[in-house]
Amino acid sequence: MTETPLGPDEIDDLARRARDGDRDALEDLLAAVRPRALNVCRGVLPYTPDAEDACQEAMINVATKIGGWNGQGRFTTWMHVVAVNSARSTYRRMKNQAVATDPHDHGPLERPDPRTTSVIAGTRLDLLEAMETIERDHPQFVEPLLLRDVYGLPYDEIARLVGAPLGTVKAQIHHGRKLARPLLRGQE
Template identity: 85%
Template sequence: MTSFGGENQALTPDEIDDLARRAQDGDSGALEELLGAIRPRALNVCRGVLPYTPDAEDACQEALINIANKIGTWGGRGRFTTWMHVVAVNSARSTYRRMKNQAIPADPQSYGVLERPDPRTTSVIAGTRLDLLEAMETLEREHPQFVEPLLLRDVYGLPYDEIADLVGAPLGTVKAQIHHGRRLTRPMLAAGDDA
């Protein structure tokens, strides 16, 4: 698997957008520089979903590969970093789903007093806001149009206007989607608090 990274000084948003445009035009050097420049931000986004560092790093790697493969889909209307944020969120959620599907339920009685489950396979359950991830999975199945705006606003704190630009919807529609998404997920999160 290719490893993106390297030590880059912080680039301005305009410099990142310029690198992204050059990468879209086929400049492989610009793509490598871009991926190195955005890696810390992508890793922070992934850590917001997967707090266990190796899991977040796996998700970040997937995000960078997706960014490299899908860079042509960035429309250039908003900041590249906003588009990258969505790709990283989706990669982190995809990594979570994959880990959840691979997890094998264990009998707690089968572990000795000093024996613990391997954190590489159980971390997705140990340190993650499982209630939030489960609520997003349910919302995605039943009302997929609310998930992306809700995550971008309430988990990652993007402003409404950036979200509207990113998802290509009117500002009022985005605000309504977020409001309805909150209304639908609130009972799922409250149920998790009672446990």
């Protein structure tokens, strides 16, 4: 017998109770949102074990940083950002480990499997590389751009999440897109 997934109001209620120190509510909350967090991580990391590692990191971050959710928007939206950031952090860590273990690169890496191709970029890895490049000089554009163009969140929800006025968020996304286009075409 399968359990009926919790609705948004039920998840928000669990999150409020967990934020206020109810350990049982926290356990129930983590179980309820883990599948959604895993899907978010899979959207960034095409290899399932990597996505599962990122999801585990996201669940730890949710558990330890639940006090950062202010209850203004849906808990699942806040958790979505935590999961995206965990996936990006996992990607960075893996990238750094790969460089550290093979300092004598033997030529260019093969292109990723076309089945992992992103709609926005040539591959998800191209998109992550573009976001890494943009983040070095313009970190304020990366999160709003990912939340809008990869995860499809509405502008007003993104504004609430990043704590910026709606017009600022729209401008950041527009400018982020302008910076990303040449990177995704392979023209730096």
